[in-house]
Amino acid sequence: MLLRHTPTEVAERKALTVNPAKTCQPIGAMYAALGLSRCLPHSHGSQGCCAYHRSALSRHYKEPVMAATSSFTEGSSVFGGQSNLVASINTIFEVYNPDVIACHSTCLSETIGDDFKQIVDRADKKGSIPEGKKVIYCNTPSYAGSHVTGFSSMVKAFVDFFSESTADKLNQLNIIPGWVEPADMRELKSIAATLGVNIVMFPDTDGVMNAPQTGEHEFYPRGGVTQEALVSSGDSIATLALGPTASTAAAKALDRKCDVPFEVLELPIGLSATDEFVNALRKKGRVKVPQCITDQRGELLDVMTDMHQYFYGKRVALWGDPDQLVPLAEFLTDLDMKPVYIVTGTPGKKFAKRLEDVLDGRVPEAKIAYGAQADMFLMHQWIKNEPVDLLIGNTYGKYIARDENIPFVRHGFPILDRTTHQRFPTLGYSGAIHLLDQILNVFLDKKDRESSEIDFELVL
Numbered sequence: 001m002l003l004r005h006t007p008t009e010v011a012e013r014k015a016l017t018v019n020p021a022k023t024c025q026p027i028g029a030m031y032a033a034l035g036l037s038r039c040l041p042h043s044h045g046s047q048g049c050c051a052y053h054r055s056a057l058s059r060h061y062k063e064p065v066m067a068a069t070s071s072f073t074e075g076s077s078v079f080g081g082q083s084n085l086v087a088s089i090n091t092i093f094e095v096y097n098p099d100v101i102a103c104h105s106t107c108l109s110e111t112i113g114d115d116f117k118q119i120v121d122r123a124d125k126k127g128s129i130p131e132g133k134k135v136i137y138c139n140t141p142s143y144a145g146s147h148v149t150g151f152s153s154m155v156k157a158f159v160d161f162f163s164e165s166t167a168d169k170l171n172q173l174n175i176i177p178g179w180v181e182p183a184d185m186r187e188l189k190s191i192a193a194t195l196g197v198n199i200v201m202f203p204d205t206d207g208v209m210n211a212p213q214t215g216e217h218e219f220y221p222r223g224g225v226t227q228e229a230l231v232s233s234g235d236s237i238a239t240l241a242l243g244p245t246a247s248t249a250a251a252k253a254l255d256r257k258c259d260v261p262f263e264v265l266e267l268p269i270g271l272s273a274t275d276e277f278v279n280a281l282r283k284k285g286r287v288k289v290p291q292c293i294t295d296q297r298g299e300l301l302d303v304m305t306d307m308h309q310y311f312y313g314k315r316v317a318l319w320g321d322p323d324q325l326v327p328l329a330e331f332l333t334d335l336d337m338k339p340v341y342i343v344t345g346t347p348g349k350k351f352a353k354r355l356e357d358v359l360d361g362r363v364p365e366a367k368i369a370y371g372a373q374a375d376m377f378l379m380h381q382w383i384k385n386e387p388v389d390l391l392i393g394n395t396y397g398k399y400i401a402r403d404e405n406i407p408f409v410r411h412g413f414p415i416l417d418r419t420t421h422q423r424f425p426t427l428g429y430s431g432a433i434h435l436l437d438q439i440l441n442v443f444l445d446k447k448d449r450e451s452s453e454i455d456f457e458l459v460l
């Protein structure tokens with residue numbers, strides 16, 4: 001029992017966090033920056049922070065993550081990192097030749113109070129930023145927020161630094177996809193293309209964090225939203241912001257800056273949320289839903305009804321990012337499952353209200369926790385007191401799964417101990433079928449493993 005010291009008695013805690021259900025802001029900023037074509041993320045802080053952020057992303061996406069760092073030493077920690085960043089900008093453009101450097105701060109540079117605008121202006125005056133190249137930035141102190149809010153801040157920086165409006169509106173929609181897998185971003189583009197809606201999606205890590213093997217090392221893989229597309233987002237008809245926590249800030253900034261109206265939706269995970277997304281695309285893009293999308297929906301309904309006996313009444317514990325958890329809880333409830341424990345380390349009171357809205361009183365026993373003290377320790381205590389049939393969340397749940405012998409579906413970020421999750425979507429109707437496949441398989445695996453010889457069945 002790896003977690004044998006977890007007590008069943010839940011004590012109120014004000015300061016202590018044990019096994020947090022989140023990670024730090026710069027990881028999100030780095031992931032978002034990788035979704036911009038020929039962009040090199042830059043971590044303004046110590047080498048250790050940058051190494052951790054890169055390794056967290058590499059371990060999840062199984063791809064090399066290129067990023068630079070200001071490499072703070074004792075001196076910069078006391079006197080500030082201005083000279084390090086100015087020197088970094090010069091070196092990065094000379095040696096690595098990106099089109100954009102996307103800087104984010106760290107706990108250290110935030111505590112010192114380094115001013116990105118002033119430092120980047122200084123680098124520009126010194127001639128360190130070549131013609132046609134850009135340095136963008138956002139603040140990501142990790143003693144606040146989580147990796148999701150860091151992601152949100154960098155996506156907003158895309159708008160602040162690139163989006164422009166002209167007198168001519170373009171026949172296109174913006175999609176801000178939120179923090180999802182590269183395969184999910186591909187799925188969103190595919191749904192929009194099937195409906196015949198032109199889109200600009202940002203960020204877009206498809207083709208970057210799931211890049212094909214070409215036999216040649218590509219420092220900047222071919223994917224990512226282009227600067228031209230980002231500039232044109234200011235002339236789009238409207239923006240669909242998917243995932244309120246990760247995408248609302250950028251959508252609002254674009255509305256303020258370029259007068260592009262926006263609608264915020266939950267991530268299209270499961271039947272109801274995908275219906276909302278497809279319907280929003282249909283209305284805003286003024287198109288009809290083609291038969292092939294209706295057929296995909298029908299396939300999902302077929303699995304939901306055919307396999308209902310395995311889903312009905314199952315108690316589920318979920319943890320991870322708010323934008324994933326809300327539509328996931330809704331989907332599970334649509335399946336007649338019971339998401340009874342729902343935990344995110346990302347702060348924000350709206351999370352509980354969003355969950356109440358989608359659960360709509362269907363799971364009155366549901367316990368919801370968010371913020372710093374909403375951790376894996378608390379989740380485990382709840383499970384010890386009243387067990388569940390299924391766990392859905394990132395890799396950090398594997399200790400609970402092992403100790404309590406509970407089927408476990410890995411979902412969200414980070415997944416450190418499995419592979420190919422970045423290549424198969426869980427968004428859209430097809431993604432929902434993939435998710436159901438994973439859930440059914442862990443239930444049936446447990447049944448096979450634990451059934452007696454008499455009850456051991458060859459057929460489902």
Ligand code: SF4
Nearest residue numbers: 024049052106107142
């Ligand atoms: S929490 Fe702060 S100090 Fe730690 S890795 Fe993240 S940015 Fe660096």
